[in-house]
Amino acid sequence: MQSLYFCRTLDVGLTIYIPDAVRFMMYFDHDAVQVDLDRSYLNDPETAAERALSLSAEAGLKPRLLRPKNRTASDLPDIPTHFAFMCCPRSVSDLSSKIGLGYIGPKVRRIIRSADFPVLLTAPVFKPWKSVAVLFGGSDSALNALRSGIQVSKRSGYPLDLFIQLEQDQDYYEQRIREAGLEKPVARYCRERYLFADGEFAHNLYDLPHDALVLSGAYGHGLIKNILFGSKVEITQATLTNGMLVSGPHSKTHLN
Incomplete structure (x- = not known):
């Protein structure tokens, strides 16, 4: 379903x-x-x-x-x-x-x-999603997820929200978006930016809409090892009941 x-x-x-x-x-x-x-x-x-x-x-x-x-x-x-x-x-x-x-x-x-x-990755139970939430950490895989999020928002007509756990200066994330040529699409489709400088990542996730499709990148931090597999992806899918669309390092956007 x-x-x-x-x-x-x-x-x-x-x-x-x-x-x-x-x-x-x-x-x-x-x-x-x-x-x-x-x-x-x-x-x-x-x-x-x-x-x-x-x-x-x-x-x-x-x-x-x-x-x-x-x-x-x-x-x-x-x-x-x-x-x-x-x-x-x-x-x-x-x-x-x-x-x-x-x-x-x-x-x-x-x-x-x-x-x-x-x-x-399917949610535990079926629930229609009415917005798109991208978890953005600045990695190449996160940029893949953001590209997909923009296209999913454009294609579905549902608003896009950007979630950033500030582990570096905010300028770093803006620069990554700008260097990837995504500044204008983000400005056009992004409804709200969730910026968190404090608090645990898992706790901050609860501010995301419960009826959002959550997009995330995986394998964005150095060597690819199972123990390091997108720790935030694991935390997210263990914390939220939302469906998730996960992009790896080779993922491409297939929607036009």
């Missing part, structure tokens, strides 16, 4: 993959990711397809069902990666029962790290 709302709001096409195996591969320019599913993803595929198409019809969408044409040498489905966005839960592994709400699974981390598209 969150995918349907996202696609309908942005007027983008929807592709649905109903797996017939517990594993599949995704080949990116910088990595190959094997995704491991628990067996609940394979329950009643005929019913799953019918249900997905029915929900799509109710939303006024005509999705494409993805049927992989290629398989790897180990006979795993080879899922294409030429998409504008990908929607997935915070964990897709068979260890999901051991993963708490404040943790993004390692396979999802690798997808975010390698993909040239942002990844939509």
Whole structure:
């Protein structure tokens, strides 16, 4: 339902993959990711397809069902990666029962790290979003998230808010925006800037609208290690119930 709302709001096409195996591969320019599913993803595929198409019809969408044409040498489905966005839960592994709400699974981390598209992490329950909130820390990935946020705001007609935890002088963030050529789009689409010089990041997050789609960058601080994986991304998705659109270092804006 969150995918349907996202696609309908942005007027983008929807592709649905109903797996017939517990594993599949995704080949990116910088990595190959094997995704491991628990067996609940394979329950009643005929019913799953019918249900997905029915929900799509109710939303006024005509999705494409993805049927992989290629398989790897180990006979795993080879899922294409030429998409504008990908929607997935915070964990897709068979260890999901051991993963708490404040943790993004390692396979999802690798997808975010390698993909040239942002990844939509679904909220615990479906709730329509009516604004766009970008968490901006000044990194290249944060700039990717800001570019996506501007396009999502433009495409949806919903206002854009900018959230900055001031860990450096405010001029630093303004300079990063200016150097990226985003000063005019931000001035045009940004409704409000949340600037916090004091207080804990997690506490300040509560000032964000509860019905906002939150955009954030990941892997913006030095070496890419799981333990360093976008700590603020982890904090954000553990603190808020909002859906999140996360951009990695290779993410591009695919909306015009």
